Amino acid sequence: MKFVNTLIVCAPAVSALWPIPQTYTHGDSVIFINQNTPISYNGKQATLSSVSTNSFASATYGSAANGSVTSAQIIGAAVQRTYQTIFNQNYIPWKFHHRNSDFEPSSNSSGAVVKSIKLVQNASDPADVGRPLVGSVDESYTLDLTTDGSVVISGKSSQGIAHGLTTFTQLFYKYSGGGAYTPLAPVSITDAPKFPYRSLQMDVARNYYPVTDVLRMIDAAAYNKFNHFHLHATDSQSWPLEIPSLPNLTSLGAYRKDLIYSASDLQQIQQYGATLGVEVVVEIDSPGHTASIAYSRPDLIAAFNSQPDWDAYAAEPPSGTLKLNSPAVYDFLEQVYSDLLPRVKPYTSYFHTGGDEVKESAYLLDDTVNSSSDAVLQPLVQKFVDRNHDQIRANGLHPLVWEEMLLQWNLTLGDDVLIQTWESVTDSVAKTVAKGHKALAGNYNYWYLDCGQGQWLDFYPNISASYWPYADYCSPRKNWRLMYSYDPLANVPANSTHLVVGGVVAIWSEQVDSANLDRMVWPRAGAAAEVLWSGAKDASGQNRSQVTASPRLSDMRERLLARGVMAEPIQMVFCLQDGESCGEVNEG
Template sequence: MKHLSRLLLFMVLLSDVAFAQKKATDLASTLNLKWETLENYYQNKTQTHAALTISTGSLPLPAKGWRLYYNSTQPMIPGTLTGDIDYTHVNGDLYYLSPGANFKGIKAHSSLRIEMVRMYWLSSVSDTPQGFYLVWDNAPAIGHPLAKSYLVPSTQPKQYMRQPTDQVTMTTPQMVYNWNQNITNVPADNLTRVFPTPESYQTTGMTFNLTGGVKVIADPAFSAEAALLKSELAKLLTPASTSTDQIKLVSKPMEAEAYELKVDAQNITISASSGVGIFYGIQSLKTLLPASAWNHPQKNIPVTGVTVADKPRFGYRAFMLDVARNFQPKSEILKLLDVMSLYKLNVLHFHLTDDEGWRLQIPALPELTAVGSRRAHSINESKNLHPALGSGPFLTNTAGTGHYSKADFIEILKYATQRHVAIIPEIESPGHARAAIKAMDARYAYYIKLNQPAKAGEYLLRDLQDSSKYTSVQYYDDNVINVALPSAYKFMETVTTEIEKMYAEAGAPLRSIHFGGDEVPAGVWEKSPALMSLMKTDTTVKNADDLWPYYYGKINHMLQAHHLYLTAWEEVSSRKVTQNGKKTSIINNDLLGKDVHLEVWNNVIGWGAEDLPYHLANQGYKVILSPVSNLYFDMAYYKAFDEAGYYWGGYADVDKAFNFIPNDYYKNTTKGRLGETLPPSFFANKERLTPSGTNNIVGLQGALWAETVNSPQRMEYMLLPKLLGLAERAWAKNPEWATVPDSTRSKQLYNEAWSRFANILGKRELPRLSYYAGGFNYRIPMPGVMVKDGQVSINTQFPGLTIRYTTNGKTPTVNSPAYTQPLKAGITVKAAAFDAIGRSSKVAVVQ
């Protein structure tokens, strides 16, 4: 009977817990949140007045016992919240609201408006708090996501203008129309059919009829490229009997990545000295094909006769993808490699680790992914990281949780190698390393429990006795590896060795590993006992600032021992010293002449370092141009509340990548990041490239940071068509408009080139991307609409897209009338652009 009583009591307790949890879940699911920006530059300061309204449903929110967690890019200013609500910063972008001492609760079917002041400004959907979930004090390990929230669009200047000097207003259909006015319609037959623009291109007037019976004949050195071509043709063509028509891949002396492509009525001949040259010739052949070729298998595909001689401008044509902040599945990385290789980009900088996630399995250190690749609500982060970037309380969120297994990574490497794309993995350090630090903390705790202290400390990344205080740009206070610890170098050596093994197993080239160097905050290491110990044994380290060159000197030496070179962010080129009692940054000469490649992002217009990439190249560093002003693809396309993306470095549409002049970007930079017109003298005292500096510009890199990229669809939207602007600038020769001294002539030539590019995208490449590699969710730009002289005129950024409209107040669909001529004014017009498969842009409305 005693055992039965205990069993019954246990069952009652379980029932009570289940009931309580169901009630908690029910309450969370019935709460409604409304967020609104009230005023930017509030009280004449760089801060925002905002409001959050919490509305209940059939259940009340009690006066105590709960916390409302959320993620936010910017903190609130303590003491500014109304409604008797307390505010707590957990770490990074994680915060929670909780009831204050005098909070009375919110009755059922009631609401509470909480006003607050936030740091900086809030202009778009990407600035708003996200990922709200409720946690009860009596069940602190369980998070209950809120199902409903609403963002009030900012429509008034005080809500979306960042500060009084902000010259960038909310984008309107009329503004878009004006932007598009210089884009003329170019007949499709007059467009270059090979993309990116080849060095030499002529049509012959002949047509090759491509069928499933075509023979692919290749020199033995090009067997891999021939096999890949055959597999791709098999997807495009229905089987047919063997014909006499041939695609020939032949060897011919020329530069390594150069190729020649000749198409006549009987043969297609691709000549090159290397497999990569042959591969690029094949990609050009693919862009000769009509977009519909990828829609479904066809009996025959006409190929325009051409003679092409081509080679790239830059040998390093890169794209960086951040999968640490928000994860992308393996299938999406393979799609990315497909589109990169189609447009002849040859380096994927794979940002695999950061504060918010470690995404690559390292077999020797399983905790890196067992802990560091997982995000969910937790009490102490012993099994996973806390939620970030709106990933919510559950491990099931695929943007927050995920990693590439060893097998996944090897598959990615093989796929990339087959397509002549080199992958440079990034192990972000010593800052932005919180995921690694927390994972090694978990390893430490595990072996301490086993009473194995030596093994516990073997890979520890922080000094347990360090009392230094710091705050990173993303508001973390524990995200920097302590590089005074010998265990930090054992960690890096082990990770490097494990990565090498995966590349070797994949048969993929590994030339460099990127070891970060970005955004290490002031204050790190200053009170570390490990630093004090190191200073006693190494005379080159006299203070915490000396740890920076000490670390990268050791990392560079380690990589050289592995026959690799160091790639890093621009900060690695400098070191801090004290001069006349003040700290200042000077060039780090220790790494000059050692084949260190720097990715330079900071040319923010108005911050003062606009000439940094040229300065570093002139000093002797190898420089990869990755400027935020033109090549950061996470910058929003334009200013609109519902246009996701950041804008701290400015707004960036595809034209920003297209019009970038690598060796003299001052020439056509006329606006600052706040939209202000720059005076003619703005760049007068800025350093310009010397001949030796020009030789140190290795190439270009586009970058997509993932704070706002939480799905494959969002990634493709931010990536395309911007990637095509990058591809054009990295491959095609320096255009005439970039070098003509006369500004009027330069502008005329640019407008002509931009029109051709826009037509190529609208009539050839975007339709192709509707089908290629399964189809991409590229961004379709909203049409421009102008009301003038009693008429409504509509245009598009990409001629070739179909503009459809309505006058009955309804949203345009694929069945709405196509716009062909101006409409009569005086009615409400809604217009949208549609692509080849019926996807729509945002709707432009004019009344």
């Protein structure tokens, strides 16, 4: 018996894959898997339990440049994660079967086991496989598991094969008697992403996170088939990113001298991501959101911490923006980028220069400008951005900016610049592609994970009542169903959809730190991950069904828990065990 590309919701048994593949058929035969299952990569032999990131060195396809990760390292890491996931980070799926049911195979009496796993890369990786440009790596894969236990995962790139291995792990469940099994053989999958740029963004400036938190987020992102991780590294509140040639930036600008990301920390974060197929893109936001620079270089910042009228000069306290017409600012940026860009280049092809929420009024307090006139400011912002982007290009990288640089300031930007949109759900992406630029979708009304926590600002008694009940600017909280309904291609003409290259789901940190990070991000970010991998619409052109998605996302949540990610539940166990019982079919 076979089921095609669906979950039979009236029977709680899980055939869950997340994100959902393009095509997926499975049967109902049970096969176990052993830790010493033979595995090969283009003829190079090993066993599942013995592979290291260098085991397949002689099978490398493509070569790494400037210290970037190699194809063999990507494959080696993917096999290691496969072993770790199936045998050490797995779970017993009792929540997805009727209560007190005897859902597990009684034993492996049939003797059916996975006999071999064959990884076949049938094209050479591009040289930049560890730091790819959008669309330069073919991430497609096929996966076939037969009832006699033969597995073949093929793809045109090491990243495609790594995705196939990730999917392979989701076929297996922990067995209470030891080991792991799949109840779904035979399996046949053909898969590829809808969008080539799929990113999770993490703000590490407003609150500090240990490196282990960042690595855990990257690991979870990779398991959801994100392939970028946007590190919002600095902001007005703190500068935690070490610039070794400018030590006072962190020693004075970080919240505390030890709450920093050293040069070796950043390298660890980027290398870890690249090995998992996740390109870590660093952002130094400017010219706004830069007040923390004033703690070490007050001469560079205008309107610093203006109180109590900070909101006249900035989106949030403390106010402060880089002066727009200052040679000292240009010299400073030259030094920051000269220090940082060569260090990030081995692991990414992109660098984010920010550009959001720049308030014209701040430049009334800029002694190099003394004006808030757009006619005065626009050419200065153009010159500022040109300077930064020229240096980024000179270091072999491609710039990203927030949408305001294009849509508000009307800058002339290079064709190589990616535009990250976030404001208007109906206009931002469409207006960006109408100007001929590649867009990243990520509207705050859908894909901001921190919304709905209420205000973090305090209100004085004379105005407090007018802000009651103290909702934040992007309330309410964006539940996974709303995030799942967001279509990055909405309102984009058919002849321009190719310019929408992906999207970014963001966690900002005004009210998030290590204590609540995991539950604020997961599994809701997975809803965006499936939209970006599988598309917002199903084969019939309709929004994907919540009814069939919720058990799969709940399965992903259990798998994240097994990986040490404290993801929150999306439904109670009753709903998971009873199939469609929690589906609403009537209008309220």
